[in-house]
Amino acid sequence: MTSITAHLLVLFRRDLRCLMREVEAFPDDATLWRTLPGIANSAGNLALHVTGNLRHFVGTVLGGTGYVRQRDLEFSTREGTRAEVVAGLEAALAEVEACLPALRAEVLAAPYPVAVGGHRPATGLLLVHLETHLAFHLGQAGYLRRALTGVAGATEPMGIPDDGNAAGV
Numbered sequence: 766m767t768s769i770t771a772h773l774l775v776l777f778r779r780d781l782r783c784l785m786r787e788v789e790a791f792p793d794d795a796t797l798w799r800t801l802p803g804i805a806n807s808a809g810n811l812a813l814h815v816t817g818n819l820r821h822f823v824g825t826v827l828g829g830t831g832y833v834r835q836r837d838l839e840f841s842t843r844e845g846t847r848a849e850v851v852a853g854l855e856a857a858l859a860e861v862e863a864c865l866p867a868l869r870a871e872v873l874a875a876p877y878p879v880a881v882g883g884h885r886p887a888t889g890l891l892l893v894h895l896e897t898h899l900a901f902h903l904g905q906a907g908y909l910r911r912a913l914t915g916v917a918g919a920t921e922p923m924g925i926p927d928d929g930n931a932a933g934v
Contacts, residue, residue, distance in 0.1 A: 766866040767873060773892055774865045779923060780899050781815075781858045785851045786920040787906045788812050791913075794846045799913055806840060808906040809850055813839040815902050816853040822895055824860030826878055827868065827888070832860070865892075 766774075787808065791797040797809040806814070814836075821834040873889035881891065911917055 767868070767870050769873060769889055770865045770868050770892075773896055774862065775925060776896050777819075777861045777865070777899065778858065779925065780896070780903050781819075781854055781861070783920065783923055784812060784815060784899070784903045784906060785854050787903065787910055788847050788850050788854070790916075790920045791847060791910055794844075796913055797847055797850065798843050798845075801909070801912055804909065806905075807843075808909050809845060810840050810842065811902045811906045811909075812850045812854060813842055815899050816850075816857045818898065819857040819895060820860055822881070822891070823864050824857070827872075828860055828864035830860055 788797060791808065798807045800807050817834045817836060817839045820830070820832040824830040825832045825834070868888070873892070874887055876885040877888045877891045879885070886894070907919060
């Protein structure tokens with residue numbers, strides 16, 4: 766495994782686990798799908814979007830899993846259990862954990878295998894983008910949970926272990 770994939774794996778593990786905790790922290794399944802005025806996507810939709818995004822761009826394109834993304838459903842779904850949403854995030858994490866260690870430096874430096882938004886950035890750069898995209902939606906979900914429930918604070922700290930091992934994060 767390259768150093769960049771090792772570092773990215775630490776962050777993907779941390780942020781996906783944090784998003785799982787955010788989803789589980791909602792007081793009930795219905796609240797996971799609520800929004801506030803001016804907010805289009807619920808935390809449930811954000812979690813489904815992250816799941817579909819990673820399972821497609823990492824799992825299918827880089828890992829060959831065969832997952833078929835249904836992007837429209839990521840945003841149109843308005844119900845489901847917290848356990849179902851977490852299970853999807855766990856599947857995304859498993860695919861990231863299986864794929865990233867196998868990526869060689871030549872693959873990371875090469876253009877991403879398919880165009881994304883009309884562009885083919887280096888695969889390593891696209892992976893950094895996918896992690897920042899995840900982190901952005903994690904923040905949105907946490908903020909929305911706090912606004913909807915009135916419960917302040919994060920679910921847990923989001924540190925990076927000194928040894929770079931995200932097993933405990």
